[in-house]
Amino acid sequence: MTSKKHTVIEPYHRLFDIRLGEVWDYRSLLLMLAWREISIRYKQTLLGILWVVIQPVANIIIFSAIFGVLLRAPSEGYPYVVYLFPAMIIWRLMGDGISRGSLSLTSNVRLIEKVYFPRLVIVIANILAVMVDFLFALLVLLVVMIIYGVGLTWNLLLIPLYTVLALFIILTVCVWLAPLNIRYRDISHILPFLLQISMYVSPVFYPITLIPESLRWVYSLNPMTTVIQGFRWCLLGGSSPPDLIPAVIGLLITGGFLVFGLAFFKRSEYTFVDEI
Amino acid sequence: MRETAIQVRGLSKAYKVGTVQRENKLAVQVLDSLKAAIRRGVRRETTPQQTIWALRNVDFDIQQGESVGIIGRNGAGKSTLLKVLSNITAPTTGRVDVYGQIGSLLEVGTGFHPELTGRENIYLSATIQGMERKAIARRFDEIVDFAGVETFIDTPVKRYSSGMYMRLAFAVSAFVESDILIVDEVLAVGDTEFQKKCISKMQQSTSEGRTLLFVSHQLALLANVCERCILLVNGEKRADGPSQSVILHYMNDLESADTRSGELVWADPATAPSSPVVRLDAIRIHSNGNVTSFVDIDKEVTFEIEYTVLRSGTPLYMSIQLFSGDGTNILATANFKSANLTTDEWAGKAYPEGNFRTTCTLPPNFLNDGSYSISVIILTDAEVGYVEIAKPNIMSFSVRETGEMRAEYIGSWIGMIRPKLAWQTQPHTPPASLKSGSST
Numbered sequence: 001m002t003s004k005k006h007t008v009i010e011p012y013h014r015l016f017d018i019r020l021g022e023v024w025d026y027r028s029l030l031l032m033l034a035w036r037e038i039s040i041r042y043k044q045t046l047l048g049i050l051w052v053v054i055q056p057v058a059n060i061i062i063f064s065a066i067f068g069v070l071l072r073a074p075s076e077g078y079p080y081v082v083y084l085f086p087a088m089i090i091w092r093l094m095g096d097g098i099s100r101g102s103l104s105l106t107s108n109v110r111l112i113e114k115v116y117f118p119r120l121v122i123v124i125a126n127i128l129a130v131m132v133d134f135l136f137a138l139l140v141l142l143v144v145m146i147i148y149g150v151g152l153t154w155n156l157l158l159i160p161l162y163t164v165l166a167l168f169i170i171l172t173v174c175v176w177l178a179p180l181n182i183r184y185r186d187i188s189h190i191l192p193f194l195l196q197i198s199m200y201v202s203p204v205f206y207p208i209t210l211i212p213e214s215l216r217w218v219y220s221l222n223p224m225t226t227v228i229q230g231f232r233w234c235l236l237g238g239s240s241p242p243d244l245i246p247a248v249i250g251l252l253i254t255g256g257f258l259v260f261g262l263a264f265f266k267r268s269e270y271t272f273v274d275e276i
Numbered sequence: 277m278r279e280t281a282i283q284v285r286g287l288s289k290a291y292k293v294g295t296v297q298r299e300n301k302l303a304v305q306v307l308d309s310l311k312a313a314i315r316r317g318v319r320r321e322t323t324p325q326q327t328i329w330a331l332r333n334v335d336f337d338i339q340q341g342e343s344v345g346i347i348g349r350n351g352a353g354k355s356t357l358l359k360v361l362s363n364i365t366a367p368t369t370g371r372v373d374v375y376g377q378i379g380s381l382l383e384v385g386t387g388f389h390p391e392l393t394g395r396e397n398i399y400l401s402a403t404i405q406g407m408e409r410k411a412i413a414r415r416f417d418e419i420v421d422f423a424g425v426e427t428f429i430d431t432p433v434k435r436y437s438s439g440m441y442m443r444l445a446f447a448v449s450a451f452v453e454s455d456i457l458i459v460d461e462v463l464a465v466g467d468t469e470f471q472k473k474c475i476s477k478m479q480q481s482t483s484e485g486r487t488l489l490f491v492s493h494q495l496a497l498l499a500n501v502c503e504r505c506i507l508l509v510n511g512e513k514r515a516d517g518p519s520q521s522v523i524l525h526y527m528n529d530l531e532s533a534d535t536r537s538g539e540l541v542w543a544d545p546a547t548a549p550s551s552p553v554v555r556l557d558a559i560r561i562h563s564n565g566n567v568t569s570f571v572d573i574d575k576e577v578t579f580e581i582e583y584t585v586l587r588s589g590t591p592l593y594m595s596i597q598l599f600s601g602d603g604t605n606i607l608a609t610a611n612f613k614s615a616n617l618t619t620d621e622w623a624g625k626a627y628p629e630g631n632f633r634t635t636c637t638l639p640p641n642f643l644n645d646g647s648y649s650i651s652v653i654i655l656t657d658a659e660v661g662y663v664e665i666a667k668p669n670i671m672s673f674s675v676r677e678t679g680e681m682r683a684e685y686i687g688s689w690i691g692m693i694r695p696k697l698a699w700q701t702q703p704h705t706p707p708a709s710l711k712s713g714s715s716t
Contacts, residue, residue: 004455009363009372032403036389043391043432109552114383115404116363270366273359274291 037129101174153237175261179268220246278339287370330356343488345498348508376455385445390434423447494603538569574680644694
């Protein structure tokens with residue numbers, strides 16, 4: 001045969017099949033879809049891209065007023081706003097990433113029904129689109145820190161590490177929930193509720209020191225706890241860092257879920273269209 | 277000897293009616309499986325699961341540079357075949373080998389977003405269809421030129437007229453440099469001139485060695501574009517050969533078809549044509565007080581569409597296209613306010629959830645005698661022609677002579693329509709100059 005691309009179309013028969021390389025082949029589509037998500041979000045809005053900043057800032061002001069001023073939550077010696085801010089933006093990244101990624105297949109039904117590409121591309125594109133909001137919020141955070149006179153430390157260099165870990169958690173959840181949401185639209189109803197719970201069981205509004213000593217180890221298994229604590233520690237330098245052993249165990253378990261999740265996703269991909 | 281482009285072996289595709297749930301809700305499924313378990317426990321009976329074979333053991337080879345038409349009635353498996361070949365859904369058994377890049381045009385404007393500009397949509401849609409960024413940049417001007425939208429290229433496409441939208445959308449697909457192009461009944465839209473342009477573009481690409489796979493109900497068009505046709509009947513390959521003979525075979529089949537009851541009802545919502553917004557329930561043809569597919573030429577014909585709105589708040593329009601027996605499009609009509617002889621207060625209104633029935637009436641003495649078919653289209657946005665559901669050639673009917681207009685002439689009336697028109701003759705006085713000339 002010639003050098004022409006050869007594609008085999010067959011029923012699903014492999015037990016464990018991930019083919020991540022294919023996603024790489026479609027990277028230009030991935031970027032295009034991410035760009036589409038970003039650019040349509042603020043079209044025909046008066047304030048446009050400013051919303052990216054307004055939303056998190058408004059959120060943080062409200063929560064600071066409630067938890068910091070009214071309830072006087074402890075904040076390891078930092079002004080409450082500064083303490084809450086990093087945790088809030090990394091949690092928002094995870095929350096928005098999970099909800100957009102998990103619903104991305106059902107919200108792009110028209111595309112999925114009409115053209116082939118690895119479906120993971122759409123999930124990842126939606127997650128990447130959320131990254132833009134995150135990066136803007138991070139800039140605002142740096143400004144706020146300077147205003148409050150919080151010194152910057154070398155820990156800042158670890159920001160990319162924790163951001164990647166956050167993306168890793170998002171992807172793990174999405175490869176399970178996105179295909180499930182095609183079959184059971186219940187996912188889209190349960191999801192906001194689950195995310196809200198996850199916010200309260202992670203150290204967003206309060207330091208981990210509030211958790212009783214005996215439970216702290218179990219509490220630290222939650223990979224979201226690791227990422228939130230780690231990210232805050234990168235920025236502030238003086239807050240408590242993640243507890244290494246439970247953090248690593250939690251992340252390894254998440255990794256296992258990701259590997260099996262990718263196989264589950266690939267398997268579901270064969271017949272998505274028939275179930276929509 | 278030409279090389280193989282597509283090789284299909286033993287291809288079958290089954291849809292389990294049991295697993296495509298009537299409700300995609302977890303609670304319903306859990307309840308159902310509980311019920312089933314209890315029943316099984318008590319009576320030891322297994323729940324019957326109905327399997328529908330959309331494709332059955334299909335084999336064929338297509339050589340590079342060939343243009344092949346796929347024909348068959350609705351539900352014959354044409355769309356499923358295209359979906360499997362485009363890798364959108366996996367087959368149940370069998371294997372397909374595809375040599376070369378496939379471009380599938382199953383919809384006009386794949387990936388188009390109304391908020392984005394023409395320029396942005398060209399890049400987006402072409403990327404989705406597998407084109408490299410550099411290649412898009414290189415062909416960009418040609419695409420814009422082909423679509424004829426230069427002045428509006430930086431305007432959001434939601435402000436385009438439906439014609440402009442369709443032209444741009446098709447132009448993108450026409451310039452995607454794939455080795456194999458799969459086209460599904462997309463030329464039914466757009467004006468005749470643009471259709472011709474598209475057809476010649478497709479013919480040109482096959483002469484350049486591109487392989488073309490084309491599904492259409494417009495048999496005349498198929499015969500023109502494709503050298504070879506494959507006829508599918510109930511998911512099986514019934515005929516495969518030169519277009520003319522396969523089309524003839526198909527038309528003979530159509531004549532003896534058993535679906536000509538004047539009524540098409542989807543009893544099972546799982547198999548009914550549907551979108552997230554709306555589901556078709558039934559289509560009927562009424563004439564002379566009956567539901568029938570045999571219509572008298574001097575009687576009104578009423579087409580009835582029954583549908584269920586699944587998501588409230590979406591404005592809907594109904595549209596019908598009428599085709600003659602050889603697939604020529606006679607007319608398109610819709611309940612747009614400006615296109616309606618009467619008033620339809622629901623047209624374009626945000627529907628609540630529920631069941632609706634829309635009718636459209638053709639006047640008596642309108643169609644000539646012969647066989648016709650209709651396509652039913654449900655639109656959500658009249659301006660861009662956003663199609664929710666399109667069922668091409670969903671139903672056929674015949675118009676019969678009754679002796680009307682036959683008092684004098686008994687030969688064949690030429691043409692597809694046969695209206696009574698206003699004729700008048702009067703004596704008149706010629707101008708004076710003529711009069712004087714004739715008198716000398």
